[in-house]
Amino acid sequence: MIEFYIDTHSGVPPYLQLSQQVRRALKLGVLEQGDQLPTVKEVVARLAINPNTVSKAYRELEHEGLVAARVGVGTFVAKSLSDSSLAAHGPLRHDLEQWMLAARRAGLDDESIDALIRECFRSSSGAVLS
Amino acid sequence: MIWFSWRQFRTQTIVAAGILVVVAIVFGITGLHLHHQYDTVVKHCASHADCGSVTSAFQSSDHLLQHFVQAGGILLPALLGAFWGAPLVAREFESGTFRLAWTQSVSRTTWLMGKFAVVALAAVVTSALFTAMATWWATPFDHLNNSPFSGFDARDIVPIGYALFAVTLGAAIGLLVRRTVAAMALTFFSFAGVRILLTDYVRPHFATPLRYVTAFIAPFQSSSGGAPSAITKGGPGANAWILTDTTLSRTGKVIGQNGGIGPNGEFNVDSIGHHRDVLGGLGICPNRFPSPPAHLAGQRINIGPNPAMMRAMETCINSFHLQSLFTYQPASRFWTFQWYELASYVVLSALLTSLSVWWVRRR
Amino acid sequence: MLSVLLGGGPKLTSVLTTEALTKRYRRKTALNDCTLALPEGRVVGLVGPNGSGKTTLLNLAAGLLSPTSGSLKVLGEAPSDDPKHLERVSFVAQDTPVYSALTVEDHVSYGAHVNPRWDRDLAERRIEDLGLDPRQRAGKLSGGQRSQLALTLAIAKRPEFLILDEPVAALDPLARREFLQVLMETVADQHVSVVLSSHLVADVERVCDYIVILVSSRVQIAGDVDDLLATHHRLIGPRDADAPTGQVVIESSYTDRQSMLIVRSDGPVADPGWLVEAINLEDLVLAYMGQGRRLDRGVSADSSGS
Numbered sequence: 172m173i174e175f176y177i178d179t180h181s182g183v184p185p186y187l188q189l190s191q192q193v194r195r196a197l198k199l200g201v202l203e204q205g206d207q208l209p210t211v212k213e214v215v216a217r218l219a220i221n222p223n224t225v226s227k228a229y230r231e232l233e234h235e236g237l238v239a240a241r242v243g244v245g246t247f248v249a250k251s252l253s254d255s256s257l258a259a260h261g262p263l264r265h266d267l268e269q270w271m272l273a274a275r276r277a278g279l280d281d282e283s284i285d286a287l288i289r290e291c292f293r294s295s296s297g298a299v300l301s
Numbered sequence: 302m303i304w305f306s307w308r309q310f311r312t313q314t315i316v317a318a319g320i321l322v323v324v325a326i327v328f329g330i331t332g333l334h335l336h337h338q339y340d341t342v343v344k345h346c347a348s349h350a351d352c353g354s355v356t357s358a359f360q361s362s363d364h365l366l367q368h369f370v371q372a373g374g375i376l377l378p379a380l381l382g383a384f385w386g387a388p389l390v391a392r393e394f395e396s397g398t399f400r401l402a403w404t405q406s407v408s409r410t411t412w413l414m415g416k417f418a419v420v421a422l423a424a425v426v427t428s429a430l431f432t433a434m435a436t437w438w439a440t441p442f443d444h445l446n447n448s449p450f451s452g453f454d455a456r457d458i459v460p461i462g463y464a465l466f467a468v469t470l471g472a473a474i475g476l477l478v479r480r481t482v483a484a485m486a487l488t489f490f491s492f493a494g495v496r497i498l499l500t501d502y503v504r505p506h507f508a509t510p511l512r513y514v515t516a517f518i519a520p521f522q523s524s525s526g527g528a529p530s531a532i533t534k535g536g537p538g539a540n541a542w543i544l545t546d547t548t549l550s551r552t553g554k555v556i557g558q559n560g561g562i563g564p565n566g567e568f569n570v571d572s573i574g575h576h577r578d579v580l581g582g583l584g585i586c587p588n589r590f591p592s593p594p595a596h597l598a599g600q601r602i603n604i605g606p607n608p609a610m611m612r613a614m615e616t617c618i619n620s621f622h623l624q625s626l627f628t629y630q631p632a633s634r635f636w637t638f639q640w641y642e643l644a645s646y647v648v649l650s651a652l653l654t655s656l657s658v659w660w661v662r663r664r
Numbered sequence: 665m666l667s668v669l670l671g672g673g674p675k676l677t678s679v680l681t682t683e684a685l686t687k688r689y690r691r692k693t694a695l696n697d698c699t700l701a702l703p704e705g706r707v708v709g710l711v712g713p714n715g716s717g718k719t720t721l722l723n724l725a726a727g728l729l730s731p732t733s734g735s736l737k738v739l740g741e742a743p744s745d746d747p748k749h750l751e752r753v754s755f756v757a758q759d760t761p762v763y764s765a766l767t768v769e770d771h772v773s774y775g776a777h778v779n780p781r782w783d784r785d786l787a788e789r790r791i792e793d794l795g796l797d798p799r800q801r802a803g804k805l806s807g808g809q810r811s812q813l814a815l816t817l818a819i820a821k822r823p824e825f826l827i828l829d830e831p832v833a834a835l836d837p838l839a840r841r842e843f844l845q846v847l848m849e850t851v852a853d854q855h856v857s858v859v860l861s862s863h864l865v866a867d868v869e870r871v872c873d874y875i876v877i878l879v880s881s882r883v884q885i886a887g888d889v890d891d892l893l894a895t896h897h898r899l900i901g902p903r904d905a906d907a908p909t910g911q912v913v914i915e916s917s918y919t920d921r922q923s924m925l926i927v928r929s930d931g932p933v934a935d936p937g938w939l940v941e942a943i944n945l946e947d948l949v950l951a952y953m954g955q956g957r958r959l960d961r962g963v964s965a966d967s968s969g970s
Contacts, residue, residue: 179866182944212852219844221707221873222852305774308766311770397761401814405778406751406821662745 172209173202177218185220189228197252199260206239208246223229302407302415310419317427325434331363332438338362339441360445367442370435374455377431378439378463380490381424386471389416390661394479409661413476417654420468428464432447432457449562449635450542454500458639462646466493473657482622499645500598505544510628513537517623540632549624556623665838677923679704679825679857684734687720694720696881696938697734702859702874704825707851709859711949717954719758722829725859726755727821739825751781751895754818760811764803768796771817779821787820790846799899808839815843819850826850828860832867844871865946875950879956885928889945896948898924901938908935915951926951 173196178184196202211225229246232238239249274284305315346352387442390413393399424571436456442454453459471488537543543620548557630638680702687695695717702708705930710718723729724736727743727750736742738751762771766778768791775783791798796805807811811831818826828847832840851858862868868875869889876886885892899908901923907913911927918924926943927933933940945952 177870179869182942185870197907212849215848215852217840219870221871222848223706223873225852297740302778304777305770308764308770308774312765396761396764397757398763399759400723400728400755401724401761401763401817403728403749404753404755405775405779406747407778408745408750410745411747436803 172207175209175214175218177220186227189214189225192229193228193232193237194252197248200251202248204248204251208248210245224252234297297298302411303418306330306415306419310423315422317423321427322609323433327366328434328438331366332434335363335438335441336457339444356445359508361441367439370439371452372456373429374432374435374460377428378424378460378467379489380426381464381472381490382467383485383489384504385420385424386468387488388481389468389472389474389475391475391479391484394475396465396482410658413658413661414654417469417472417657420472421465421650424464424468425461428461432460432664448542449542450540450630450638452463453504453638453642454496455633456639457636459642459646462643462650463496466495466642466646469653469657470495471655473660474658476657491526495649499642503645504638504642507638508630508634510544510630511537513627513629514549515625515627517625518619537627537629541629542632544628544630545626547626549626552621553624668889677704678737679706679708680736680859681873682721682734682736682740685724685731686733686737687717687722687724687729688732690757693881694900695724698782698878698883699884700876700886701855702876704857705853705855706857707872708846708857708859709868709875710859710878711863711875712878712956713864714863715841716878718878719829720753722755722827722859722861726753726757726827728755743949751779751821752824752904753827754821754823754825755827756811756814756818756829756831759834760814760831762802762805762810762813764966765801767799767801768805768813769798771802771813772798772820775817776819781822783820783822785824787816790816790820806839808835811835811843812841812846819846819854820860822854824856826856828858830861830863832862832864840867847871865949868949869945875949876881877956878953878966879953880960881957881962884952884956892948893945895930896926896928896943896951897933898941898943899923899927899933899938900941901925905937906939909935914955 173193175189175192177188181188181192191216192277193208195201203210208229211222214220214225224275229238229240233240237248237250237252238246240246271284274287279287340361342355346355393402403409405412406547407415430457439452441455443449443456446452449456454463467488470492471484474488475481475484479488546559547555550556678701678953680700682698684699685695685698686693686698694912698717698721710721712718720729725738725743727738727745739749741749743749743753766774772787772791775787776784786931790812794809794816796809796813802810802813815828815831818828824935831847832843835843844867846858847858850856873889874887875889875892877884893923894913903918905922905923905928907916907925910931911925911929911933913925915926916923925938926947
């Protein structure tokens with residue numbers, strides 16, 4: 172079962188954060204096809220947010236075909252997003268951890284690491300798209 | 302709503318019950334003794350020579366408790382009004398709980414009447430029990446008293462009416478003023494005011510007073526306008542409630558009030574050294590006080606009436622053939638008046654209740 | 665003053681409608697010419713500075729006050745003393761009044777006795793979940809516990825409309841969070857419309873999907889939160905530039921080089937001279953609060969004849 176959280180200062184609307192978290196969980200294989208998402212009631216009882224926010228997130232996910240609502244039962248994952256690339260996660264994660272150690276040993280602080288990663292990410296996204 | 306009103310009132314009920322139990326015990330023990338005393342010693346003492354002293358000795362026994370019984374009877378309704386009636390609604394405004402109560406699924410009328418009913422019932426029962434005990438306790442003294450009307454306010458059934466009215470008044474004032482302490486004080490004093498007004502101006506007229514005319518004959522018994530001996534001889538009777546005692550001339554002109562001559566019966570108070578210009582212009586009678594000796598002239602000294610001068614004055618007054626007019630209520634009307642007064646206060650309570658209901662719905 | 669309603673789609677019924685609603689006391693006007701139509705089934709936030717008229721509006725809606733002029737309808741009817749109306753609306757007043765000498769259990773029994781729709785199981789479950797001792801006197805409860813008790817009483821009545829006046833203002837952050845959790849769970853569970861007032865925009869942002877901004881006794885703006893955020897922008901441009909056409913400027917501030925405007929627009933901002941940014945709810949509320957205050961002072965200045 173996925174555990175939601177809301178970051179009020181991220182500037183991202185709450186419903187988007189929820190649907191992003193679901194997509195992320197799907198990508199990481201934390202959620203698989205057939206798994207049940209928490210009910211709207213459960214989510215708001217924990218997060219103290221408006222139920223419409225949760226409903227909106229679930230509707231969007233349903234629109235994308237990622238989840239399906241079964242009336243009276245709940246909302247279930249319709250399709251896995253973890254694909255063949257999931258297998259690559261393990262070694263990639265390992266490489267990333269090694270890189271992190273190297274960066275720290277080189278004396279980079281958190282901000283520098285963050286800036287470096289974002290810069291590479293941005294330029295690589297542009298490269299991929301073009 | 303009745304259940305909840307009782308629940309809110311639970312502490313007061315327990316306190317009242319506790320006090321009544323204590324009172325019952327005290328009254329019971331002392332009262333039984335008093336009744337026994339009366340029955341054995343005083344009741345039939347007319348045959349004995351020392352009846353007078355025995356009676357007065359009895360009348361001064363348990364003096365403190367006698368005062369408590371009378372004062373308690375007078376104060377109890379006022380206290381109930383202030384402590385039970387005033388906070389009833391005022392407290393809900395002060396603590397803000399009316400915002401909880403008025404948004405439940407009952408109308409404000411139901412809410413108010415539920416509270417009223419509980420407090421009214423409690424006040425009536427408390428007052429009835431206390432008054433019954435007090436009336437029983439005071440019976441020996443009342444037998445020896447002249448008029449049953451003298452203890453009217455604390456006997457039998459009227460205190461129940463007072464108690465009902467007091468709590469109703471308290472609740473209404475609390476509703477208007479919305480501050481508990483202020484409402485309590487206001488209730489106490491306005492209740493007293495109403496009681497005085499009704500007692501002095503309404504009670505005498507529950508039934509048309511009877512009239513009795515007799516000759517005004519000096520000498521008179523007391524010098525303070527008290528009931529002259531004429532009354533005991535075939536007139537209103539010793540137990541009656543004398544409302545007015547007016548002195549009339551032979552032609553029926555009013556020349557005095559309160560059993561004397563002049564507006565305050567000032568016949569009884571003489572100025573020193575002057576002949577009394579008496580009888581409202583009917584004539585002059587000699588003074589009963591001698592003039593002070595020459596060497597004390599000009600000073601205010603009361604030497605005291607001279608018996609011969611007294612008799613001369615009285616003979617002179619009687620020569621004018623004055624009359625006394627009494628208006629009174631006979632003792633036989635005591636119970637009728639109790640019912641009338643009870644009814645008056647019940648009607649007042651009903652009016653106040655309607656007013657309160659109207660007022661609470663306006664908000 | 666113009667009161668603007670921005671809707672978020674067709675609203676078939678309104679849970680609270682007011683028409684030029686005004687409440688005046690001897691010396692001050694608590695609420696001035698308010699016209700609103702709050703959609704049902706939402707959690708409506710009533711925000712504004714202290715003394716802006718929030719409590720007055722909510723007390724009027726709860727039937728505890730009557731208007732000086734104008735009208736209001738709650739669930740389609742004027743607030744009244746009729747038990748049939750009273751059972752559809754619950755009110756939790758500011759400072760959550762309870763009967764201090766009576767126990768938690770007494771309060772629940774009270775609710776059961778006087779409310780026909782009372783849900784006894786719900787009440788008992790809530791008391792248990794809260795860990796409240798039924799025999800505890802209400803006066804001895806903490807602030808958070810008292811507000812939870814008041815909320816329980818309001819919820820177990822099964823109303824259609826729940827009115828809360830600053831329910832969490834005096835609570836610590838944990839108690840606040842717990843209160844809102846229960847409230848949201850209830851909204852998810854029962855079909856109930858909620859209006860709650862608060863001067864904490866952060867809470868409103870979390871739980872409300874419709875807001876009303878009340879400043880100086882007047883409604884500045886009311887609408888769907890999503891719509892409001894979509895139609896308000898922050899514009900940054902050079903100092904001497906004219907404001908783009910078709911925008912209503914809510915707030916403006918200037919440095920020697922730059923202008924910053926907060927505007928409301930119905931369409932996209934076409935003027936290329938301005939940098940357009942999204943705005944968050946707190947800044948939007950602050951902008952309207954500032955505008956409200958300025959208008960209020962402007963009105964006073966006019967009336968003094970200057």
